[in-house]
Amino acid sequence: MANDHQYETQIDHLLKTTQKFSPPARVLEEAFIKDYDSVYAYSIRDPEGFWGQIASELLWLEPWQKVREVNLPYHRWFVGGKTNITLNALDRHADSWRRNKVAVIWLSEEGEEQVGTYGQLRDRVNQFANGLKSLGVGKGDRVVIYMPLTIEGIIAMLACARIGAIHSVVYAGMGAGALRSRIEDCQAKVVICSDVTFRRGKVVRLKAVVDEALETLDFVEKVVVHRRTSPPIELEEWEVDFWELLRSHSHHCPAEIMDAEDPLFILYTSGTTGKPKGVVHVHGGYMVGTYYLTKAFFDIKDKDVYWSTSDIGWIVGHSFIVYGPSAPVPLFLSVKGLLITLIPG
Numbered sequence: 001m002a003n004d005h006q007y008e009t010q011i012d013h014l015l016k017t018t019q020k021f022s023p024p025a026r027v028l029e030e031a032f033i034k035d036y037d038s039v040y041a042y043s044i045r046d047p048e049g050f051w052g053q054i055a056s057e058l059l060w061l062e063p064w065q066k067v068r069e070v071n072l073p074y075h076r077w078f079v080g081g082k083t084n085i086t087l088n089a090l091d092r093h094a095d096s097w098r099r100n101k102v103a104v105i106w107l108s109e110e111g112e113e114q115v116g117t118y119g120q121l122r123d124r125v126n127q128f129a130n131g132l133k134s135l136g137v138g139k140g141d142r143v144v145i146y147m148p149l150t151i152e153g154i155i156a157m158l159a160c161a162r163i164g165a166i167h168s169v170v171y172a173g174m175g176a177g178a179l180r181s182r183i184e185d186c187q188a189k190v191v192i193c194s195d196v197t198f199r200r201g202k203v204v205r206l207k208a209v210v211d212e213a214l215e216t217l218d219f220v221e222k223v224v225v226h227r228r229t230s231p232p233i234e235l236e237e238w239e240v241d242f243w244e245l246l247r248s249h250s251h252h253c254p255a256e257i258m259d260a261e262d263p264l265f266i267l268y269t270s271g272t273t274g275k276p277k278g279v280v281h282v283h284g285g286y287m288v289g290t291y292y293l294t295k296a297f298f299d300i301k302d303k304d305v306y307w308s309t310s311d312i313g314w315i316v317g318h319s320f321i322v323y324g325p326s327a328p329v330p331l332f333l334s335v336k337g338l339l340i341t342l343i344p345g
Contacts, residue, residue: 032296051077055288059087061257064284076261077285084255085264085287086162089323090125091255093118106151109198114151121155123251128242129159130249135222135240137190139164139256142266144188145312146179146210148172148197152226152242153312156192157322161264161283164256168266168278171313172197172204176212178276182268185278187219192242194226195233207233260284267315279315287323294324 023031033039043050048067055067055078064081093101099119106114116124137143143160145167147153153169160167168186170179172194183191191214195207207225214220226242227233235241258264264283268276298320300306306325310316 030301032299051288054292055081055284058287058291059083059092061087064260077282078260078288081260081284082257083260083283083287084161084164084258085283085323086125086158086255088287088291089158089161090118090122094122104151104154109201116151121158124151124155124246125158125162126251126253127249128155128246129162129253131224131245132159132165132190133163133253134245134249135190135224137163137165139258140263141165141189142186143167144179144183144186144191145169146172146191146193146206147226147312148194148206149311150194150226152194154322155246156224157265157312157318162253162255164258164262166263166265168268169313169318170268171311172206173199173313176209178271179209180213180217181271181276182278183213183217183220185268185276186266189220190222190224191220192224192226194228196228203229258283265318267318281318286319290319290324294320298325300325 022028028034052067055064060081060083062080062082064078066079067077069076069079093099093103100117102115103118103121104114104116106116132143137160143156143165145153145156145160147156147169157167157169166186168182168188170182191210193206193210195205197204197206210223214223221238223236223239224242224245225233225235225239232241261282261284263280264286266278266280268278270276294300298306308316308321308325310321312318312321
C-alpha cells in the first residue's frame with residue numbers, strides 16, 4: 001500500500017508540473033513549428049484562417065466556399081470543396097521531382113526487401129483501382145480489407161480511395177466473428193484478403209478466417225486474394241488473385257472527384273466496450289488534419305525516414321502510415337509488425 005501511495009504521489013506531481021524542456025538550437029532551427037504558443041493562439045483566434053491556410057497547401061479540384069460549418073453536434077469542413085485524398089498522397093509527388101524518390105520500403109520476416117518509388121506506387125494503385133472497377137466496385141461501395149503489413153495492403157486502401165469506394169480495414173489478428181460482424185454492418189461488396197500472415201515465425205491462415213466469416217453472406221460478390229504461399233492456394237470461381245487482377249489493367253486511372261464531405265473509410269471500434277461502432281472519416285477534413293499533424297508534430301522532412309510501429313488495421317496506421325505520411329513522406333513496412341515506415345516525399 002505504501003508503494004501504491006508513493007506511485008500515486010509521483011503521478012500527481014507529473015500531472016501538475018509546469019517545467020519546460022527546450023529543444024537543442026539545431027532542432028529548433030529546422031522545426032516546422034518554432035513558436036508553439038503563437039501558432040496555438042492563432043488557431044484558437046481564427047480557426048477558419050488557420051485551417052484554410054493549411055488546406056491551401058494541398059491539391060483541390062474545386063475550392064471550398066466555407067472552411068467550416070458548425071451546428072453542434074453536426075459539423076462540416078471545407079464546404080463545397082472537391083478533391084480526392086490520393087491526389088495528395090500520390091499525384092502531387094508522382095507528378096513532381098519526387099516521381100523517382102523512394103516512397104515505400106518493405107521488409108519481410110524472412111529479410112526480403114522491396115523498394116518502390118512514388119511513380120511506381122501510383123501506377124500499382126491505379127492498376128488495382130481499375131481492377132476493382134472491373135469487379136463492379138464504384139463510388140460509395142464498401143470494401144473490407146483483411147490484410148497484414150504488406151505493400152499490397154497499402155495499395156488496396158489507396159485504390160479504394162482512388163475510385164471513391166469506402167474501405168474498411170479489419171485488423172488481421174481478429175477472428176471470423178469480428179470480421180463477419182464488420183462485413184455485415186457495412187454491407188461490403190468485395191473483400192480483399194491475404195492467404196496468410198506471419199507472426200513470431202508462425203503461419204496464420206487468414207483465408208480460412210475469411211471463408212468462415214463469409215458463410216451464407218450472399219451480398220459479398222467477390223473475394224480478392226493476395227496469395228503469398230508457394231504453391232499458391234486454389235481459388236474458387238468467385239475469388240480473384242490480387243496480382244493477376246492488378247497486372248491485367250492499365251496504370252492510368254483518374255481520381256474520382258470527391259466532395260470534401262464524401263466518406264473515405266469506415267473504421268470500427270475494437271468492440272471491447274460493446275458492439276463495434278463504425279466511425280466514418282471523409283476525404284477533406286481528414287486529409288487536411290492528418291497532413292498537418294504529420295508535418296507539424298512529427299516534423300517530417302524530405303531527408304527523413306519515418307518509422308511507425310502501428311498497423312494498417314488501426315486509426316494510427318491509417319493516419320500515420322498511409323495517408324498522413326504519404327502527403328509529406330514515403331513508407332517502410334515489415335510483416336513482423338515492427339517496422340512500418342514512410343520516407344519523406
